[in-house]
Amino acid sequence: MENGYAKIMKWTEKVLDGGEVTEEDARQIIRTSEEDTVFLLAMADRIRQKFCGRAVDLCAIVNARSGSCPEDCKFCAQSGHYQTGVKTYSFLSEEKILEAAKKAKASGAVRFDLVTAGRGQTNARDFEEILDLIGKIRKEVGIEVCCSLGFLTDEQARRLKKAGISRLHCNIETAPSYFHEVCTTHSMEDKEKNIAAAQKAGIRVCCGGIIGLGETLDQRVEMAFQLKKMHIDAVPLNVLNPVPGTPFAGNHPLSPMEILRSFAMFRYVLPKALIRTAGGRQVNLRSLQPMALAGGLNGVMIGNYLTTSGSDPRDDLRMLHDLGRSRTQPDLAE
Amino acid sequence: MDSSVASIMNCADQVIKGIPLDRKQARALMHTEAHDTLFLLASADRIRQYFCGDSISFCADINARSGRCTEDCRFCAQSGYYHTGVKEYALRSEEDLLRQAKAAEAYGAARFGIVTSGRGQEDPVQFRHIVSAVRKIREETGLEVCCSLGLLTEEQLNVLREAGAVRIHCNLETSERNFPNICTTHTYQDKIRHIRRIREAGLEVCCGGILGLGETEEDRLDLAFALQKLEICSVPLNLFTSIPGTPFAHRKGLTPMEACRIFAVFRFILPRAVIRVCAGREKSLRDLQAMAFASGLNGAMIGGYLTIEGQPPERDRQMARDLGRTGGEAGQDLS
Numbered sequence: 120m121e122n123g124y125a126k127i128m129k130w131t132e133k134v135l136d137g138g139e140v141t142e143e144d145a146r147q148i149i150r151t152s153e154e155d156t157v158f159l160l161a162m163a164d165r166i167r168q169k170f171c172g173r174a175v176d177l178c179a180i181v182n183a184r185s186g187s188c189p190e191d192c193k194f195c196a197q198s199g200h201y202q203t204g205v206k207t208y209s210f211l212s213e214e215k216i217l218e219a220a221k222k223a224k225a226s227g228a229v230r231f232d233l234v235t236a237g238r239g240q241t242n243a244r245d246f247e248e249i250l251d252l253i254g255k256i257r258k259e260v261g262i263e264v265c266c267s268l269g270f271l272t273d274e275q276a277r278r279l280k281k282a283g284i285s286r287l288h289c290n291i292e293t294a295p296s297y298f299h300e301v302c303t304t305h306s307m308e309d310k311e312k313n314i315a316a317a318q319k320a321g322i323r324v325c326c327g328g329i330i331g332l333g334e335t336l337d338q339r340v341e342m343a344f345q346l347k348k349m350h351i352d353a354v355p356l357n358v359l360n361p362v363p364g365t366p367f368a369g370n371h372p373l374s375p376m377e378i379l380r381s382f383a384m385f386r387y388v389l390p391k392a393l394i395r396t397a398g399g400r401q402v403n404l405r406s407l408q409p410m411a412l413a414g415g416l417n418g419v420m421i422g423n424y425l426t427t428s429g430s431d432p433r434d435d436l437r438m439l440h441d442l443g444r445s446r447t448q449p450d451l452a453e
Numbered sequence: 454m455d456s457s458v459a460s461i462m463n464c465a466d467q468v469i470k471g472i473p474l475d476r477k478q479a480r481a482l483m484h485t486e487a488h489d490t491l492f493l494l495a496s497a498d499r500i501r502q503y504f505c506g507d508s509i510s511f512c513a514d515i516n517a518r519s520g521r522c523t524e525d526c527r528f529c530a531q532s533g534y535y536h537t538g539v540k541e542y543a544l545r546s547e548e549d550l551l552r553q554a555k556a557a558e559a560y561g562a563a564r565f566g567i568v569t570s571g572r573g574q575e576d577p578v579q580f581r582h583i584v585s586a587v588r589k590i591r592e593e594t595g596l597e598v599c600c601s602l603g604l605l606t607e608e609q610l611n612v613l614r615e616a617g618a619v620r621i622h623c624n625l626e627t628s629e630r631n632f633p634n635i636c637t638t639h640t641y642q643d644k645i646r647h648i649r650r651i652r653e654a655g656l657e658v659c660c661g662g663i664l665g666l667g668e669t670e671e672d673r674l675d676l677a678f679a680l681q682k683l684e685i686c687s688v689p690l691n692l693f694t695s696i697p698g699t700p701f702a703h704r705k706g707l708t709p710m711e712a713c714r715i716f717a718v719f720r721f722i723l724p725r726a727v728i729r730v731c732a733g734r735e736k737s738l739r740d741l742q743a744m745a746f747a748s749g750l751n752g753a754m755i756g757g758y759l760t761i762e763g764q765p766p767e768r769d770r771q772m773a774r775d776l777g778r779t780g781g782e783a784g785q786d787l788s
Contacts, residue, residue, distance in 0.1 A: 124499075153777045154502050157747045161495035165458075168488055375775040406743045406772040413491055413744065438740040441709040443487055 123155040130387060131162040135169055140387045145340040149384040156376050163383035163415030170391045174447040175439050176230070176418040178265070178395070179223035179432075182425045184210045184235040184245065192292070192302045193366040194332055194359055196426040197236045203364035205426050210235070210245045216252055220260045226421055226432035229449040230263040230285055231256060232325075234425060238305070239270040246275065253282040263449045265325060270305070270313050276320040285450070286353060287317045292328040294338035295345055301332055314349055326351045327395070330381055331359035331373045331403070339381050343388040352392045355420065356382060358399035360427055375407040379414050386415030393417060398424040409438050457489050465496040468724050469503050473681070476674065482718045483670045490714055497717035497749030504724045508779045510687075510752040511769070512599070512729065513557035514566035516760065517583065518544045522570040524638045526626070527700040528666055528693060530760040531570040537698035539760050544569070544579045550586040551593060558594045560756055560766035561780055565590060566599040566622060566659075572639065573603035580609065584616045591617035599659060604639065604647045610654035620657040620687065623647050628675035631668045635701075648683055660685045661729070664715055665693030665706035665737070673715055677722040688726045689754065690716065692733030694761060706733070709741035713748045720749025727751055732758035743772050 130140050130148060140148065151159045186207030187199045196205040211219075216233065223231045233249060240246040246268075253264045266279060267288035279287065291310050292298065298307040314324050326349065328342055346354055358378055361368045373381075385394050395418030396404075396411045404411060412419070419439075421432045439446065464478050474482075485493045520541030521533045530539040554565045567583060574580040580602075587598050600613055601622035610621065625644055626632065632641040651658050660683065662676050680688055693706040707715070719728055729752030730738070730745055738745050746753075757763040773780055 154499075156777075157498040158495040161491040164491045165488075374777070376777050405775055406740070406768070407775050409740045409744055410747065434740070441739055441741055443710055 123152050124158060127151065127155060127159050127162055131165060134166050134387055134390050142340060142344055145343060145384050145388050146337055148387050149336045149340055149380055151380055151383075153376060156380055159383050160379055160410060160414030163386040164413055166386055166390050167415045167417055171393070171417045173443070174417070174445045175412065176393050176395065176447045177226075177228045177421050177435070178230040178232060178418070179219075179226060179228040179422040180232040180234050180267075180420065180425065181211070181216060181219040181223075182236070183216060183233050183249075184208065184237065185426070186236055188236040189238055190302060190304045194292075194301065194329055194362065195365065196362040198365070201364045201366070203362050210242075210248060213248070213252060213255075217256065217259065220256045220262055220264075223422060224260050224262045227436050227446060228262065228421055228432075229447050230265050231260070232265040232267055232288060234267040234288070235269065237269055240268050240275055250278055250282045253279070253284055257283055257451055261449065261451060263451065270309060271316065273316050273320065276317050276322060280320050280322050284322065286323045286325040288325040288355070289313050289317070290326055290328050290355070291342065291345060291349075293332050293334050294341035296341060297332070297334045297338045311349065314351075318350070323353065324349075324351060325353040325355060327354040327356050327397075329357040329359050329399075330378065331370060331399070332367060333370055336381075340384060340388075343385050346392075347388055351389070353395070353418075354385060354389060354392050355395045355397040355418070356385065356416075357397045358403040360399040360402050362426070372403060375404045375410075378403055379407065379410055382411055383415045395420060398427065401430055409442055412439070412442055412444065457486065458492055461485065461489065461493050461496050464721060465499055468500050468721055474721055476678070479674055479677070479718060479722055480670070482721055483674060483715070485714060487710070490710060494713055494717050494744065494748035497720040498747050500720050500724050501749045501751055505727070505751045507777065508751065509746065509773045510564070510727045510729065511562050511755050511766075511780055512564035512566060512752070513560070513562035513756045514568050514599075514601070514754065514758070515545070515550060515553045515557075516570070517550060517567050517586075518542065518569035518571065518579070519760070520570055523572050524636060526636045528635060528663060528696065529699065530696040532699070535698045535700070537696050544582055547582055547586045547589060551589050554590045554594050554596055554598075557756055558596050561770050562596065562755060562766075563780070564597040564599055564620070565594070566601055568601040568622075569603065571603050573605060574609055580612075584612055587613060587616040587618050601659075604643060605650070607650055607654060610650060610656060614654055614656050618656065620659050621651045622659040622689070623651065624662050624689065625660055625676060625679060626662045627666055627668050628672035629679070630675060631666070631672045635666055645683075657687070658683070658685055659687040659689060661687075661689040661691070661731075663691040663693050664712065665704070665733075666701065667704055673718070674722075677719050680726070681722055685723070686726055687729060687752070688719065688723060689729045689731045689752075690719065691731045692737035694733040694736055696760075706737055709738045709744075712737055713741060713745050716745055716750055717748045729753055732761060735764050736761075743776060746772070746776055746778065
């Protein structure tokens, strides 16, 4: 048997038996040869089957407050530091947000994420509005609610928990060793503190990042282990969709097969996590998108992204059906 | 790892060592459970890599004479027995065939098939036109020319070979057992005799069939093993698409995963063949087309089919590139 093949088998068995791959293992996994990649995906799929089952978790997001962000994240269309021509608006009306939540529900999403641009929640009125919306959306629309609101105070975290959010989203974006290349207005430590505070308040955290920011393969592995260290069990993985005007506008695109190998590596490192393909999947994976779901993933962000449009959710549902996958149901227990 | 995975792996190792699978092993693969299917596909991909390398053979064809066919194949839009509303026309002009061939070459095909409806070539004038078109295409393009002209005589085959055709297409369509259920105006044995004649004339044979005609898994295995026995080098597999007006109009065809699974088993049985997905791939595989190419396939018909349209060839070339594959018979650049 070829060497790479036997190694993949060994790592897979280790994980299936409840063991863990080491950082060195993961560095080899992400370097799986082009020839062994389809095999790697099939094995990542077995790990997904064993620990996560058939169901795929669909979520949708709304950009509730857009642009003019004081942070300088170099990939982001919404940073006020760059001229990206993104639509800028203050907090959307309750009516618009409820409408977006209904649309998400109708599209098949089980969770709906309220996202705001900005460092945190400094506008008290917006924050009260968000708290109010969480209960309303759960009750009136019948969909779980997540929030992505930047850095929060302990008090804000507690109040969100009380209002009934399912998860708080806060991406680490990239590896700790690369973070300063991506953003200088806040640090990985700031992220860690924010996430730890949410976890302390009893909130489940959704935390992932973006690949294709110029990080090395090893840094992608480092990011996966950082998530593991932080006990993250829901990981959205975006692939950079370069935004004109941002410092990363000219980044070299990743090949679809490299993206699939990277996703599979995350599954080996985080066997039980909900790992989700999110922004950039259409432009970067193109016709290989189903192979991501057949390569270890068990979540998809559907509908439009924050500043770019996505697929018709009906096409995504058909893809899931064709892959023989089911969907998770919203958990709306009080 | 569980025993089902181990047995799929053993089958793949056996095929890679050059030892053909027996019927029982192939049957077990055909009945692979849903949770093991991706492993089966990846194993078929390994066999494809080992025997066939990374290139995807793209071919295109032209429906040179359409409809009013004397045969009663129950899936076919062109049979004169059914009212399908298919466009009917007599033989297209030589210039037309040449123009289409040049277009196919431009969009990435390495081979070009001239296809005519009908039982065979009874009209000597039309046949002369076809032969002349074959010669012209050989002279003016870099394409390999294939012909799918029904049941041909020894003499006709010799003429085609001399004109520069390299490969003759003649599908078995399905198993010998199932054949009378899909066609009664000619027999499976007529096809076998024809394939033998093609060989004897020193031409290559392109021969496959249609999946989803209501055949059983055993019929599919029969077809695969028949192709193995005939040592077919190019196997087009079509996915049944229902044509209103035909007796099979109500049939449903396969799900994308079923199709991928069958392709994979064909790869195990025919490790060295160009296994080519043809008509029905867009409709039957939908988003899983790329997966099919990662499941043992190494050929595709591009640019549309006889009576149905296909997706833009640029999309196929992009998909091949994204899968890390090269195009054409000679691994030509896809960019």
